[in-house]
Amino acid sequence: MTDSAELRTRTQEFLAAHPPASTDRDTFLKARFDAGLAWVHYPEGLGGLGVPRSLQAVVDAELEAAGAPDNDPRRIGIGLGMAAPTVLGFGTEEQKRRFLRPLWTGEEVWCQLFSEPGAGSDLAALGTRAVRDEASGDWIVNGQKVWTSSAHTARWAILIARTDPEQPKHRGITYFVCDMTDPGVEVRPLRQITGEAEFNEVFLTDVRIPDAHRLGAVGEGWKVAQTTLMNERVSIGGMRIPREGGMIGPVAKAWRERPELRTHDLHQRLLKLWVDAEVARLAGERLRQQLVAGQPGPEGSGMKLGFARLNQEISGLEVELLGEEGLLYDDWTMRRPELVDFTGRDAGYRYLRSKGNSIEGGTSEVLLNIVAERVLGLPSEPRTDKDVAWKDLAR
Numbered sequence: 001m002t003d004s005a006e007l008r009t010r011t012q013e014f015l016a017a018h019p020p021a022s023t024d025r026d027t028f029l030k031a032r033f034d035a036g037l038a039w040v041h042y043p044e045g046l047g048g049l050g051v052p053r054s055l056q057a058v059v060d061a062e063l064e065a066a067g068a069p070d071n072d073p074r075r076i077g078i079g080l081g082m083a084a085p086t087v088l089g090f091g092t093e094e095q096k097r098r099f100l101r102p103l104w105t106g107e108e109v110w111c112q113l114f115s116e117p118g119a120g121s122d123l124a125a126l127g128t129r130a131v132r133d134e135a136s137g138d139w140i141v142n143g144q145k146v147w148t149s150s151a152h153t154a155r156w157a158i159l160i161a162r163t164d165p166e167q168p169k170h171r172g173i174t175y176f177v178c179d180m181t182d183p184g185v186e187v188r189p190l191r192q193i194t195g196e197a198e199f200n201e202v203f204l205t206d207v208r209i210p211d212a213h214r215l216g217a218v219g220e221g222w223k224v225a226q227t228t229l230m231n232e233r234v235s236i237g238g239m240r241i242p243r244e245g246g247m248i249g250p251v252a253k254a255w256r257e258r259p260e261l262r263t264h265d266l267h268q269r270l271l272k273l274w275v276d277a278e279v280a281r282l283a284g285e286r287l288r289q290q291l292v293a294g295q296p297g298p299e300g301s302g303m304k305l306g307f308a309r310l311n312q313e314i315s316g317l318e319v320e321l322l323g324e325e326g327l328l329y330d331d332w333t334m335r336r337p338e339l340v341d342f343t344g345r346d347a348g349y350r351y352l353r354s355k356g357n358s359i360e361g362g363t364s365e366v367l368l369n370i371v372a373e374r375v376l377g378l379p380s381e382p383r384t385d386k387d388v389a390w391k392d393l394a395r
Contacts, residue, residue, distance in 0.1 A: 006056045007051070010049040011062040020068040029105040031069055037063075040105045046100050054289075071106045074339045078150055079110035083158050085231045090175070090216040090224050094324060099156070099177070111154035112232075113145040113178060113202055114225070118395065121363045123160075123391065124169040124222060128204065130161035130176065132211075139163075139176065139214070141184075141207040147360065151187045151200035152336050154180045159209075160221045160229060170262060172390060173221035177213040184208070193352045195332035196339060209271040232361050233300035240288065241281060245344060247314040249278040254321060263322050270321075275315050280306045298374035301367040307344065308357035308361075308364055311342075317350040322347055 014035050018028055031037055033047045037059050042048025063070075073080055079104070087099050100110040119125040129141025141161055151157070157178040164172030178185070182208040189197030216224040244252050255262065255270060280303070287303055302372055319326035329348040358364040372378040385393055 005270055007040070007049075007055050007058050008159075010035075010063060011059050015062065015066050017069065019263065020066055025069045026105065028069055031103070032063075032068075033101050033104055039084075046088070046096055046257075047104055060140065060256050064135075065129045071104060074324060076103070076106045076337075078108055078110070078112055079156075082112060083156070084227045084231045085226060086175075086215060086228045089227050093136075094212075095177070095215070102111055103156075107153040109149040109150055109153045111148050111157045111180070112158040113148060113151075113157045113204075114228075115145060115147045117144060117146050118199075119383055122169075122212040123225075123365050123389075124173070125395075126162060127395075128159075128174070129165075130163050130209070132163070133208075137211045138176075139209045139211065140180070141176070141204045141209055143204050145202040145204070146199075146200050147190070149198060149360075150338070152189065152197075153179065156180060157202075157213075160225050162335060164219055167219065168387055169390045169393065170177045170222045172219055173225070175221035175224040176210055176219050177215060177216045178204075178207065179213075182209075184209055189336055191334060191370050193355065194349055195329075195334060197334060197336045198258055214393075216235065219268060229362065230298070230300055231271070233304040233367070237303075240284065243278065244274075244280065244283070246277065247311050247318075247354070248274055250343060250347070250350070251318045251321065254318070258321075261323065266317065269317055273310065273317060276306075277310055277314070280310060284306050286331045298370050301370040302375060304361055305367045305371065306362055308354075311350075311354040315347070315354045318347045319351045326351075 014037060016116040018031050020028060036044055036047065036049040038047035038060060040051050040056050041053040042047050043050050058389040084100060085101055087096055096171055103110060114123060116128060118127050128141065130139040130141045133392065157180055159176045159178040160173050162172055162174065184205040187200050190199040191197045192199060214291065230250055251270060252274065284303060287299060326347050330346045342353065355363050373380050
């Protein structure tokens with residue numbers, strides 16, 4: 001099936017059999033997945049129909065017009081944007097069938113156990129160890145992860161750990177799926193400058209992971225992780241938004257409704273940022289069109305770079321525009337939210353939270369290197385640790 005008219009008819013028939021108004025939300029989402037209308041470019045039996053990604057818009061339009069429930073994608077963004085494409089690309093058939101359906105319906109939330117306090121932006125320098133138990137074949141994992149979004153609500157985690165310290169840092173890493181409910185997994189909140197504990201640190205003490213939950217070959221975890229990271233940057237920087245969506249929306253609204261706040265200087269800065277935001281939005285549309293032809297490339301790093309810069313500049317302008325009002329803060333209550341809501345809070349929250357945009361999903365400094373080397377083709381920076389065993393690196 002590659003014809004949009006046929007797919008539209010199929011979606012309408014599905015809606016007739018499962019009327020959104022009278023069908024339980026969970027039942028509807030499970031039936032949608034089983035009908036291949038979850039993500040149509042995925043294989044049949046795994047929520048898709050094996051058709052071009054571009055046809056998803058046909059399905060979504062019909063479902064939206066009918067008032068169908070969605071799977072709350074912001075709440076399960078890590079699962080949808082990072083775990084799912086990795087499981088699809090490297091998982092066994094058994095793993096795909098076990099994980100993808102409850103991931104897409106939102107029954108099981110996922111988090112990402114990548115960053116570590118001792119590795120900083122150099123993810124390949126991670127020190128969390130996974131040692132094979134020869135008697136059972138399981139892996140025993142010990143270490144600490146940090147900045148883990150959704151760890152306090154997650155059932156599963158995508159995890160990379162070092163399995164061979166004799167190899168250079170980019171080798172000897174293996175990729176696992178970790179059950180967050182297993183003994184030895186401890187989640188602690190990290191309270192941020194916003195007052196919330198949206199992030200967490202995760203301590204892993206003798207956590208036993210069966211080899212059946214390994215993704216990819218032993219020692220090839222960095223290769224698997226590249227799929228996760230490339231998709232992560234697209235999911236952060238390439239989100240589909242309408243014109244004046246995202247951070248530019250509240251500033252433009254305040255400008256129109258509060259003429260007493262306007263100055264010539266602020267006007268010029270707002271015009272520039274409005275244009276930049278629109279360019280970024282259209283570039284995101286172009287990037288999604290490119291995804292129809294294959295997997296995300298390094299261009300997603302450029303999108304994520306622009307996303308971070310724009311959010312920080314726009315939120316700074318908003319605080320200045322509002323003057324004394326911009327210094328107010330609505331609520332500093334310690335909470336552990338399930339998602340980030342930039343536009344549902346006030347200007348002070350947006351200003352503080354956007355500071356993290358240049359760190360999460362790959363620091364801007366690292367992404368600049370990726371764009372320079374893999375997009376622009378510039379020479380790589382000298383790397384003295386490239387062929388040195390991880391155990392011999394200075395730490």
